Amino acid sequence: MQTALRTSLPEIEPAGRANFVPHARVAREERPVHVSGLPLGIRGLRKSFGDNEVLRGIDLHIPAGQFVAIVGKSGCGKSTLLRLVAGLEKIDAGSISLGDEVQAEDIRVMFQEPRLLPWARVLSNVEVGLGRDRASDDAHARAEEALTEVGLADKRDQWPSVLSGGQKQRVALARALVSRPRVLAFDEPLGALDALTRISMQRLLERVWRDQGFTAILVTHDVSEAVALADRVLVIEEGRIAHDVLVNAARPRARGSVELTGLEGSILSHLLSADDRT
Ligand SMILES: Nc1ncnc2c1ncn2[C@@H]1O[C@H](COP(=O)(O)OP(=O)(O)O)[C@@H](O)[C@H]1O
Ligand SMILES: [Mg+2]
Numbered sequence: 329m330q331t332a333l334r335t336s337l338p339e340i341e342p343a344g345r346a347n348f349v350p351h352a353r354v355a356r357e358e359r360p361v362h363v364s365g366l367p368l369g370i371r372g373l374r375k376s377f378g379d380n381e382v383l384r385g386i387d388l389h390i391p392a393g394q395f396v397a398i399v400g401k402s403g404c405g406k407s408t409l410l411r412l413v414a415g416l417e418k419i420d421a422g423s424i425s426l427g428d429e430v431q432a433e434d435i436r437v438m439f440q441e442p443r444l445l446p447w448a449r450v451l452s453n454v455e456v457g458l459g460r461d462r463a464s465d466d467a468h469a470r471a472e473e474a475l476t477e478v479g480l481a482d483k484r485d486q487w488p489s490v491l492s493g494g495q496k497q498r499v500a501l502a503r504a505l506v507s508r509p510r511v512l513a514f515d516e517p518l519g520a521l522d523a524l525t526r527i528s529m530q531r532l533l534e535r536v537w538r539d540q541g542f543t544a545i546l547v548t549h550d551v552s553e554a555v556a557l558a559d560r561v562l563v564i565e566e567g568r569i570a571h572d573v574l575v576n577a578a579r580p581r582a583r584g585s586v587e588l589t590g591l592e593g594s595i596l597s598h599l600l601s602a603d604d605r606t
Contacts, residue, residue: 359538359579360393360537360538360539360540360541362540362541363392363393363541364393364508364510364540364541364542365392365393365394365510365511365541365542365543365544366392366426366427366430366434366510366511366543367389367390367391367392367426367427367543368388368389368390368413368424368425368426368511368543368545369388369389369390369423369424369425369426370386370387370388370389370413370422370423370424370425371387371422371423372385372386372387372421372422372423373385373386373387373409373412373419373421373422373423373424374386374419374420374421374422375405375408375412375417375419375420376420381567382404382405382408382567383405383408383409383412383567383568384566384567384568385422385567385568386409386422386567386568386569387569388562388569390543390545391543392543393541393542393543394543394544394559394560395534395537395543395544395546395557395558395559395560396543396544396545396546396558396559396560396561396562397545397546397547397548397553397554397555397557397558397560397561397562398410398545398546398547398548398561398562398564399547399548399549399551399554399561399562399563399564399595399599400563400564400565400599401565401599401602401603402549404564404565404566404567405564405567406515406547406564407515407547409547409564410437410513410515410545410547411437412424413426413435413511413513413545414435414436414437414513415432415435416437426510426511430510432459433459433461433507433509434509434510434511435509435510435511435512435513436457436504436505436507436509436511436512436513437504437512437513437514437515438500438501438504438512438513438514438515438517439500439515439516439517440515440516440517440518440519440520441520442488442496442497442499442500443500444488444496444499444500444503445488446487446488446489448488449484449485449486449487450475450480450483450484450485450486450487450488450491450499451468451471451472451475451484451485452471453488453499453503454471454474454475454499454502454503454506455467455468455470455471455506456503457471457474457502457503457504457505457506457507458470458471458506458507459507461507470506471484471502471506472484473506474502474503474505474506475499475502477502477505477536477539478498478499478501478502478505478532478536479498479532480495480498480499480502483495483499492525493520493521493522493525494521494522494525494528494529497517497518497521497529498529498532500517501517501532501533501536505536505540508540509542510542510543511542511543511544511545512537512542512543512544512545513545513546513547514533514544514545514546514547514548515547516547516548516549517529517533517546518530518548518550518553519548519549519550526553527583530553530556530557533546533557534557534579534580538579544557544558546558551592551595551596551599552583552588552592554592554595555575555577555588555591555592555595556581556583556588558575559574559575560572560573560574560575561573561575561591561595563595563598563599563602565598565602566602570598570602571595571598573591573594573595575588575591577591
């Protein structure tokens with residue numbers, strides 16, 4: 329199934345690089361030009377909290393640079409899965425592999441709450457994402473670059489408290505991007521935003537993914553968001569991946585298109601039928 333998707337790869341040739349022929353052919357579909365992401369392999373992954381068997385055997389392969397969305401009803405284990413992948417929680421059984429060369433700063437997680445430090449200005453908040461590189465000479469420059477990427481260069485000296493909800497999430501995104509992660513995990517990052525801000529953030533996420541080529545794993549309860557952004561949507565049910573749906577629509581995607589709406593409907597019906605069984 330992945331082959332169909334992969335053959336329509338790379339693209340988005342910015343004008344100045346149009347002579348780079350292998351990528352120019354599919355320039356319209358706006359996929360990452362350079363894949364910096366790591367592949368993710370999960371086998372037989374299990375996780376319980378006491379008697380509560382949350383993940384009961386997850387098997388999954390995500391190719392480097394793919395954008396995957398994870399949906400499922402509340403409490404099905406989406407955040408637990410992300411936390412395990414990010415190494416924030418210990419696995420009970422099975423394995424998670426991100427390749428041999430993986431380092432802690434290669435993986436970043438962005439949450440629904442921006443979690444900014446209120447006593448630090450915007451630029452310093454972004455620098456936090458550099459971890460131990462924060463002391464390096466180019467820390468300011470890297471943080472400024474990340475802020476520019478999210479369109480907030482002019483807010484560098486502001487306090488977080490004066491920013492809107494959407495702007496705070498953009499700072500959180502810059503903090504996640506500043507270390508140039510190779511896997512970016514998003515746990516319902518747009519869940520608290522109003523509809524319009526959410527759509528503009530979705531576009532921003534898609535753009536930074538396309539520009540940087542990391543592997544993206546997005547947990548969302550919004551199925552239309554999942555099909556708008558992801559190459560592939562996984563539905564978790566009863567601790568396993570119950571459906572693995574490929575989204576082959578070309579990018580940039582027309583929201584509300586017949587193709588996306590149809591996919592959204594079929595994923596929603598999976599979710600609702602699971603709900604009826606419980
Ligand atoms: N640290 C924890 N201790 C005990 N139970 C937990 C913990 N984290 C999650 N759970 C439980 O695991 C289940 C899955 O949680 P979670 O992964 O947060 O679900 P989701 O993100 O899909 O809504 C829930 O029943 C939740 O109560
Ligand atoms: Mg959750």
